[in-house]
Amino acid sequence: MAQQGDGSFEWLKEQLRGLDSAAAEDARDLVWADESHSVGVSRDPQGRLEIFLPGTPLRATIKAVSDSLSHHQWWFADGGVIEASKLQFPGAPHFDGVVAFLCAELLENGASSDLQIAFARTEQSIALALTRAALGSEILVGLAGELTLLDGLLSNVEPPQRWQVLDGWAGSMPSSRDFQLGATGVEVKTTNGSSSTHHIQGLHQVEVGYADGGEVETSLFLLSLGIRWTDPGEGGDTIPVLVERIAQNLEVDDRELFHQRLLQYGGDTGSGYRHDRDKFVASYARPFTIRFERLYDMTDPRIRLPKRGDLSTFTDLDVDSLSFRVALPQQVRGDINPTTGWSTVLDRLIGDFATR
Structure with a gap:
């Protein structure tokens, strides 16, 4: 099924707001932005928006754009077929307006007469949208993960220890750890995917080191x-x-500290979460469930990752600048590492912390 419009931003945004997700991977409901069918939009089965640009494969010069661009043959229920390049956008909440703007820009730049030229003229805007959406989604996912752990910890320790848990959460503050529970360090890595594949921002995130107060860590976990x-x-x-829920588990003075640490999450007070302002914002109010939790003991020798000492011979390397991705297996050491099951994860993290 396809609809077509006049190419205006307002019309497109209204149409995308009511556009349903596809029923299957090989099915799409298209909204054509103009009568010449030069720009179309759909949602995939996961609800992510896609822009279809019929014709020969388009050339992208910016990596963020080329990574999201593909070219296929597409069939319609009425037997029609088109070849089209497809731009896949992240599943960022309320991205309708951005995609509507990009479609309008493509048309304004002449998509109906020369699609490659229009695409080249619009590519910088597409790249900016993709980059910001990916960053915003990453920060949102990270915040959801850290708050989930903070809520779990506070709900499972006695009131005298709740201040220590809150004090151990870095939030927006510069810190070597997301959580420091006494001599135990915890890095929280959250993903939309089905595997424990995560970006590591420095060797310190996977090496036992020192707490911010100078105390030597005895253990390090990656959740x-x-x-x-x-x-x-x-x-x-x-x-x-x-x-x-977290605020209800804190004393009044501690709540203020909690909200201050929330405000700069992601490094920007302008875009950080402020509860009185943002509690009804759709991106924050989007519900989520936990599909898995895996607590990895990073001191286990079976986890093979580079160590600072391994790089000591590279005298011209700034070791602290390294970043890389890890792909941790579902099982490192039987049912011992990682720890799974939310209550078991919390019990292991709290350990003797609650008895201090």
């Missing part, structure tokens, strides 16, 4: 959380719900 965004009515937590 890998997989989350799934759900539709309203399907259940799950939201960031505002977690914030309110």
Whole structure:
């Protein structure tokens, strides 16, 4: 099924707001932005927006764009077929306006007469949209993961230890650890995917080191959380719900510290989460569920990652500048590493911390 419009931003945004997700991977409902069918939009089965640009394969010069661009043959229910390049956008909440703007830009830049030239003229805007969406989604996912752990810890320690848990959460503050629970360090890595594949921002995130207060760490865990965004009515937590639940478990003075650490999450006070302002913002209020939790003991020798000492011979290397991706297996050491099951994960992290 296809609809077509006048190419205006307002019309497109309204149409995309009501556009349903595809029923299957090989099925699409297209909204054509103009009568000449030079720019079309659909949603995939996961609800992510796609721009279809019929014709021969387009050439992208910016990596962020080329990584999201593909070319295929597409069939319609009425037997029609087209060849088209497809731009795949991230599943960032409320991306309708951005995609509507990009479609309008493509048309304004002459997509109906020379698609490659129009695409080249619009590519910088496409790249900017893709980069910002990826960054925003990454920060949102990270915040959801850290708040999930903070909520779990606070709900499972006695009131005298709650201040210590909150004090051990870095939030927006510069810190070598996401959580420092006494001599135990915890890095929280959250993903939308089904595997424990994560970006590591420095060797310190995977090496036992020192707490911010100078105390020598005795253990280091990486908590890998997989989350799934759900539709309203399907259940799950939201960031505002977690914030309110966490605040209820804190003394009044501690709540103020908690909200201050939230405000700069992601490094920007302008875009950080402020509960009174943002609790009804759709991106934050989007529900999610935890699909898996895996607590990896990073001191296990079976986890083979580079160590600082391994790089000592590279005298011209700034070791602290390294970043890389890890792909941790579902099983490192039987059912011992990683620890799975939310209550078991919390018990292991709290350990003797609650008895201090």
